[in-house]
Amino acid sequence: SQKIEQNSEALNIQEGKTATLTCNYTNYSPAYLQWYRQDPGRGPVFLLLIRENEKEKRKERLKVTFDTTLKQSLFHITASQPADSATYLCALGYNFNKFYFGSGTKLNVKP
Amino acid sequence: EAGVTQFPSHSVIEKGQTVTLRCDPISGHDNLYWYRRVMGKEIKFLLHFVKESKQDESGMPNNRFLAERTGGTYSTLKVQPAELEDSGVYFCASSPPGDEQFFGPGTRLTVL
Numbered sequence: 001s002q003k004i005e006q007n008s009e010a011l012n013i014q015e016g017k018t019a020t021l022t023c024n025y026t027n028y029s030p031a032y033l034q035w036y037r038q039d040p041g042r043g044p045v046f047l048l049l050i051r052e053n054e055k056e057k058r059k060e061r062l063k064v065t066f067d068t069t070l071k072q073s074l075f076h077i078t079a080s081q082p083a084d085s086a087t088y089l090c091a092l093g094y095n096f097n098k099f100y101f102g103s104g105t106k107l108n109v110k111p
Numbered sequence: 112e113a114g115v116t117q118f119p120s121h122s123v124i125e126k127g128q129t130v131t132l133r134c135d136p137i138s139g140h141d142n143l144y145w146y147r148r149v150m151g152k153e154i155k156f157l158l159h160f161v162k163e164s165k166q167d168e169s170g171m172p173n174n175r176f177l178a179e180r181t182g183g184t185y186s187t188l189k190v191q192p193a194e195l196e197d198s199g200v201y202f203c204a205s206s207p208p209g210d211e212q213f214f215g216p217g218t219r220l221t222v223l
């Protein structure tokens with residue numbers, strides 16, 4: 001079965017720096033990969049989707065890359081702010097029937 | 112526009128009892144998904160509806176779990192009888208065809 005690895009240790013960075021989160025997977029590459037943000041006590045909130053034929057996707061201060069050779073996606077938040085502090089989840093999809101989630105990485109942005 | 116709503120927000124039941132969770136998707140969203148997150152683990156897929164039809168239920172743990180989506184609107188997830196390992200947070204999400212999922216706040220289920 002598909003295994004998804006996100007760094008279980010919290011990422012602590014200073015405000016204004018770029019945060020980079022990693023999502024690695026085993027086995028076959030997904031058709032697309034999504035990134036979500038989750039705050040305590042709330043459901044995940046969709047941020048970005050990148051397809052297998054796309055190398056990079058941007059949205060405001062967010063950037064996602066997808067390398068099917070390395071079986072890895074990187075999620076970047078530039079000019080990070082304390083309000084960006086949350087847990088970030090990656091999710092792999094092979095069709096729109098079923099999704100596999102990573103366990104998430106907690107990001108702490110310090111002022 | 113209202114988002115995905117789930118009821119109840121919390122449920123505490125005894126082992127062996129029955130619990131029914133409800134999800135109201137965003138109006139017009141044909142796709143409805145159920146997920147579960149047990150303590151310390153990742154969010155796991157349970158099943159997917161397209162309108163009233165089950166498209167994929169491969170993530171349902173066992174036959175103690177029954178999901179329905181009458182009329183293709185709201186959905187219920189019944190656990191009968193509940194076991195200790197069923198404790199966790201149950202999320203519902205809805206989406207238009209081939210688009211991003213909108214998640215509800217989740218129902219925290221505790222089985223004692």
